[in-house]
Structure formats: structure tokens, C-alpha cells
Amino acid sequence: MMMLNLMPTAFIFIAAAFLLLALPKGPLRAALLLLVPLVAGAQVWSLPEGTYGQFDLLGLTLDTMRVDKLSRIFALIFCIAAFLGNLYAWHVRDTVQQLAALLYAGAAIGAVFAGDLITLFIYWEATAITSVFLIWARRTEGAYHTGMRYLIIQITSGVILLAGTALLYRETQSIAFGAMTLGSLGTWLIFISFGMKCAFPLMHNWLQDSYPAATVTGTVILSAFTTKLAVYSLARGFAGTEILIYIGAVMTLFPIFFAEIENDLRRVLAYSLNNQLGFMVVGIGVGTEMALNGTASHAFAHILYKALLFMSVGAVLFRTGTSKASELGGLCRTMPRTAVFCLIGAAAISAFPLFSGFVTKSLILDETANEHYPIIWAVLVFASAGVLSHSGIKIPYFTFFSHDSGLRPKEAPVHMQLAMGITAFLCIFIGVYPDTLYALLPYDVEYRAYTMAHVVGQLQLLCFALLAFAVLMRSGIHPPEIRAVNLDVDWIYRRFLPRILGGVSTGLSQLWAGLSRALHETLESIVAFLFRVYGPDRGVAKVLPTGSMVVWIAILLGLVLVVNYI
16 A cells, blocks of 8 residues: 555556556456546545655656645546546447546646646646547547647647746746746746647637547546646646636637537537636636635536536437437437436536535635626626526437437446436535535635525526526527537638638649749750750760760759759
């Protein structure tokens, strides 16, 4: 046990990856994937606060294990998410997906415990490289191109992080991963790197592009780690940075409108994920102890209820082959338990009383009001109503109720139901007994979620949002679910840039073709002139017949090489 406590948690996952390759495909591998996060979670729970695993590298001290309350709560929820995701994926026998899921979770946990920016960078890039295989594992041409875009963005984020680390070290002679201020180019680069992974506005479309393109189980696993690692990093490095308040407010708003018109339900959930990240980013920007508690608790709860929603939609996709709202409906008849789990996830994300979102989101909302940001508070309240519309109502309504699609799929496999059942239980347990989660938060909590004013106010908001949805549906104003692909800023790299680059490429090709023809004609003229001047009739070949032939062959070959390779 002592040796286990001395081992960095990420190494448990890495060692398990080698063991997994030695095991035959089947239940043994699936059991190992369940055992590893349980062992890692036990280690994380038992580790005392402090710094472990220090070593020197090129004169720099790397801290591979910094354990405190902030890193512990994120590491714990990552272990829980890894267990639930692997249970949901029990049926998967694909070695690529199994290894990717194992190493991806390990890299995310390693990054959470990183005490310096170099260690953070190593795990940061490892999350990018391992997670992309969950997209490529779908083995379609679209998944390949989507994975490449995802990988480019994630690797670019790591490169920017490394550049910022180098500049910060030159300025401070330190690579410690701690509180920073936006006062230098180095810290700005680190901030942008974190923002890319957190899906800041205009840098967010990798999320909506990639998550729905992954496998059924891969999407569930992807939803847990990358963006929450970025939230943790922002909380660790830039708590109290006021610009984050306004960035987060924008993040809560713009996904609402795209989610309302989106037909692919996994893309709806991806937009919803971006919306929920905005609440966390606002909490980090406010930066008080209570606001950071709200961010950490909301990240914890969000990983669970978002996984539950992705699981339920994924189970439908697994059974029917589609996640398009226009092709679904009426599935509650044959998938009733999956429908119930989806409704629980919808209630949690909508912050209904007695569900997890209610007791975590309120910490951020109340602290935003207490710190005198009334406009931001109003934005968050509006965004909360929007969440109910696109995730709390739209997802379960168009999937399991609405019109009868005529589909009669089987209920989800038992292991998927078990994973959804455990996750649903946690969503309810946290909502009913919030003090259990509050005890894990970075700072002491003195907060009562269940006051009369808070409960009544939230119920009023939710009831008006439900009424608005009903009116919009009855009046026909609500956007219909149609077969379409909606683009927002990804129009830039999906349509605009390809057209611009295609035009430039065509122009350059035509220019080069013209120059090549001109060069060929010029060379032919020169060769013809030389033959007229120095050819056989002029006696050159008669004087040096062998040497002349070799020289001309060498010249012609050289000209051919120049024309073809320049």
C-alpha cells in the first residue's frame, strides 16, 4: 500500500495499459478497465495533502503529484467518470478504444496533480493524443477528418502552453503552476491555451465538431475530461481574473440558440456542455472562495449529469443507429428505463430541486449577485432557463415522446442501464444530501441551498420556461427538427478557408503551369540555337564525338530535373 501511495496516480493507468495488452480480448479486459479507476480513486482518497514525486530535469524541479483539496476533488470525479464510462463501454472489444479510454483518463488525472507547467504540458498533450483515438475508432472518413481537426487544435493548445511556459520562466525563473496574472506575454499565452481547451467563444467549435463524431461510448468518455481539465487549470492559475466573468457569460448565452435549432441530439448536448462551462468560468472569474467552491462542485455534478445525458442518447444511437431528433420519437414504449434515466439527467442539468444541478449552480449564481455583478447574474438566470429548454425538455421530448417515429428498439443493454442507473443515483444523492459534496470542496462551505426563497424562485423560473416551451410548440414558433447541418464559427474553417485556399491554390497552379510552359519553350529555343551553332555540321562532334555526346546528355538531363523539381 505504501508503494501505491508513492506512485503518481497517472502511472497506475499507464501500467494497466501494458497489462491490458497482455490480456485476451473479453471480460478480463473489461474488468481491468473497471478495477483501475477504483484503485486510483482509493489512492486519491487516501493521499495526505502535500507534494510527492519530485525530481530534477535539466536543472528544473518537476512536481508530479501536488495533492490539495482542489486537485483531489477533480481527480476523484475523473476516477468516477472513468469507472462509469468503462462500465457503459463493457461491450466494447476494440483494443484501440480500451487503451485510449485508459490512457486518456490517466493523462487527465496526471495533469490535475501537476505542480509545475512542464509536467502539465506533458499530460496536456497526452490527453490530446490519446483522446483523438476515441474519434478515429468510429472508422469513417468523416471521423478521420474530424479527428484531425480536433488533434490540430488540441496540439496547438499545448504548443502555446509550452511557449507561454518558456516566456514565463525567462521572466520569473520559475515553472511553478500556481496563481498568475495577465501581465506578460507568457501568462497571456498560457491563458489562451487554457481557453482553447475550455472552448472559449470563437475557439469552441472543436467541441461541437468532435464529440458527436466519436463512437457511442467515446463521446461519454470525451465529455468528462478535456474541458473540465481546462476549468481546473483556469481555477488554479487565473482565479479572480475579471475578464473570465464576461467570457463565461457569453459562453452561457450563445450555445442556447444553436442548440435550439440543432437536429443531432449529441450536438445539442455538446452545445449544452459549452453553456455549462460558462457557469464555471464565471465562478472562476469572480474568484472568491465561495465562487471557486461553486465552480468545483458544478464541475463535479456536471460531469455526472452530462455523462448521463450522453449515455441515454448514446443508448438510443446504439439501438437505432441515429441520434437525429427528426428521426426519433416515441421510444419510451420500448426503452422506458433509458427514458427515465434521461429525465433524471435533464432534471439535474436544469437545476430542479432535489437534483445535483440545483445545489451546485446556485453557489455560483448567489456569489455573482453578492459580488455586485447584477447584469451577469441576470444573464446566468436567463441561461438557466435556456438550459431547461434545449437539454431539460428538447432531449427527452424529441427522443422518447413527441411523435411516434415507428421505431421499436430493444431496451439498452444491461451494462449500459447499470452505468446510467449509478450515475442517476449520484445525481439525486448529491441533490438530496449536498453536504456530502460540499465537504470535498476546496474551502469551507457555509451555504444552505434549500431555503424557501431559493426553492420557490427556482421553481418559478422552471415553470415559466416549461410554459414558454409549451406555448412555442403549440403555436408552431419553436424551430422544427429538420435534417440539416448547422454551422456557426466553424463555417470559417469548413467553408470560408477551404474556398479561399482552393482559389489561391488554383491561381498558383495556373501561374506555375504558365511559367513552366514558358520555361520549356525558352529551353527548347536555347537547345535549338546551341545545336545550330555547335552541332555536327559545325564540326564540334567530329573533333570530340564521345565527349560532346556525354556533355549534351548531361545538359538535357539537368534541364529535365530543373523543370520537374523546381
